[in-house]
Amino acid sequence: MIFDNQYQQQRIEKAQTLREMGINPYQNRVVKECTNKEFLEKYAYLKESEEKEALNESCTVTGRIKFLRLMGKAAFAKIEDESGVLQIYFSRDDLGDEWFKTVKKMIEVGDIVAATGYPFITRTGELTMHVKRLELVTKAITPLPEKFHGLQDIELRYRQRYLDMIMNPDVKQTFLMRSKIVSLIRRFFEDHGFLEVETPMMHPIPGGANARPFVTHHNALGVDRYLRIAPELYLKRLIVGGFEAVFEINRNFRNEGMDATHNPEFTMIEFYWAYHRYEDLMELTEKLFEYLFKELGLPTKLPYGEVEIDFSTPFKRIAYKEALVEIGNVPEEILEDREAMRSFLEEKGIEVEEHLTKGQLWGELFDAFVEEKLIDPTFVTHFPIDISPLARRSDDNPEIADRFELFIAGKEIANGFSELNDPLDQYERFKAQAAQKESDDEAMHMDEDYVKALGYGMPPTAGEGIGIDRLVMLLTNQHTIRDVILFPAMRPQKSQSESQEKKSEEKREDNK
Numbered sequence: 001m002i003f004d005n006q007y008q009q010q011r012i013e014k015a016q017t018l019r020e021m022g023i024n025p026y027q028n029r030v031v032k033e034c035t036n037k038e039f040l041e042k043y044a045y046l047k048e049s050e051e052k053e054a055l056n057e058s059c060t061v062t063g064r065i066k067f068l069r070l071m072g073k074a075a076f077a078k079i080e081d082e083s084g085v086l087q088i089y090f091s092r093d094d095l096g097d098e099w100f101k102t103v104k105k106m107i108e109v110g111d112i113v114a115a116t117g118y119p120f121i122t123r124t125g126e127l128t129m130h131v132k133r134l135e136l137v138t139k140a141i142t143p144l145p146e147k148f149h150g151l152q153d154i155e156l157r158y159r160q161r162y163l164d165m166i167m168n169p170d171v172k173q174t175f176l177m178r179s180k181i182v183s184l185i186r187r188f189f190e191d192h193g194f195l196e197v198e199t200p201m202m203h204p205i206p207g208g209a210n211a212r213p214f215v216t217h218h219n220a221l222g223v224d225r226y227l228r229i230a231p232e233l234y235l236k237r238l239i240v241g242g243f244e245a246v247f248e249i250n251r252n253f254r255n256e257g258m259d260a261t262h263n264p265e266f267t268m269i270e271f272y273w274a275y276h277r278y279e280d281l282m283e284l285t286e287k288l289f290e291y292l293f294k295e296l297g298l299p300t301k302l303p304y305g306e307v308e309i310d311f312s313t314p315f316k317r318i319a320y321k322e323a324l325v326e327i328g329n330v331p332e333e334i335l336e337d338r339e340a341m342r343s344f345l346e347e348k349g350i351e352v353e354e355h356l357t358k359g360q361l362w363g364e365l366f367d368a369f370v371e372e373k374l375i376d377p378t379f380v381t382h383f384p385i386d387i388s389p390l391a392r393r394s395d396d397n398p399e400i401a402d403r404f405e406l407f408i409a410g411k412e413i414a415n416g417f418s419e420l421n422d423p424l425d426q427y428e429r430f431k432a433q434a435a436q437k438e439s440d441d442e443a444m445h446m447d448e449d450y451v452k453a454l455g456y457g458m459p460p461t462a463g464e465g466i467g468i469d470r471l472v473m474l475l476t477n478q479h480t481i482r483d484v485i486l487f488p489a490m491r492p493q494k495s496q497s498e499s500q501e502k503k504s505e506e507k508r509e510d511n512k
Helices: 006-020 036-042 097-106 154-159 161-167 169-191 232-241 278-296 320-327 338-347 358-369 423-435 448-455 468-476 496-511
Strands: 059-070 074-081 084-091 112-121 127-138 215-218 223-227 245-253 265-274 301-304 307-310 316-319 378-384 400-408 411-418 461-467
Touching: 006 097, 036 059, 036 074, 036 084, 059 084, 059 127, 084 097, 084 112, 097 127, 154 161, 161 169, 169 245, 169 265, 169 278, 169 468, 232 245, 232 265, 232 448, 232 461, 265 278, 265 468, 278 400, 278 411, 278 461, 301 468, 316 320, 320 358, 320 378, 338 358, 358 378, 411 468, 423 448, 461 468
Parallel strands: 084 127, 316 378
Antiparallel strands: 059 074, 059 112, 074 084, 112 127, 215 223, 245 265, 265 461, 301 307, 378 400, 400 411, 411 461
């Protein structure tokens, strides 16, 4: 039984008593005439008026009772809806003796009510509704956590996000901000001539990024399918087909570990722009940040934990190799010597595999000594080609890709590059990636259909992906991705019997 403690049973009994009285504790025909915020804004003038009440005004609000104080023949309560909290006052004289007695016995903190009444100012100066009619809308079976301690169990907050939102108003504000950010990003790209599209979530071949996929099975076709790692290869097929500016905001799935910046399913925007280069993407990204900060009313300098981030444009730009030397303090003379780099990493306590290429070793050095030091927005450019399997080779140096990543607060926020549109070069790179599958389960598969698509000719194109979750973290000063995803992935909870068995086993061990 889910509702088996005494407090839940008491509330279930009250719900049954209400039914026997002819009152539905879960009614459906409820009219909400205004929000709490609208009520408070509409009648705020009473605080400055000689008349401290508006008897001829009437409005119906709804909300969850967050506080209830009974005083014999009257009561004060705080009710909360999506817009905020409103104080209401009701009495036996207004509700009638019988219904007032019922309310006192049957309605509790956590219940959802509808209140109709007029505004007045209390002796303490608080704008309040004087209730003439009070209805129970929904009877809550489970009591809310005790007010003064709130919901502090982090694990419980993520598992029961609904309860987290009830008890912690700031949580709702974070997700309201997230919604605004996504809406503004969509508007920005539409205003810049991009077409929003949708591409498959289940792929016959995992591709678009180096990552381990989730695998499922399609019964009707009798084949395995992979939840998409990235939409990249499908979006670029659309560029081949004739669209010149496309974007998609949607989920990606990667079968990887979970930490403060990684969740197995996450939200990204990816966009592709024909007849543009990666330098154009960096400029467009700066414009996007300028637009977001303006529309959200944010200052260009924002706190993030113990640091302050300066989002003033233009953002800093630095080449990958320069970053290793200037920011990571990696000796420049070792960067062309695989054995010297491997020895340097091992001296620093970082184990690396024998098969890693020069570019991959650069990547290990960058992850270890550079990334976390990039606090203000920084475009890192000129990536090694062998860690950029889908990016175009630089005309100036074939070992370098026309690629950048944007780092903020020590985290990768965006990844973009001039796209590889040479089908023969792409085929050879896919072959090289496929050859690494035995030693690297995140290496890409061969995608022959995508190579065929390139064979029909893809115009020069630049593409970029931006992590929505990490962006929201930055703009809301949140330090774990779980705080910006409504329902983050969690480890399975142990059943009560398993927990009890573990306790018994620990007790037996202690007694030995």
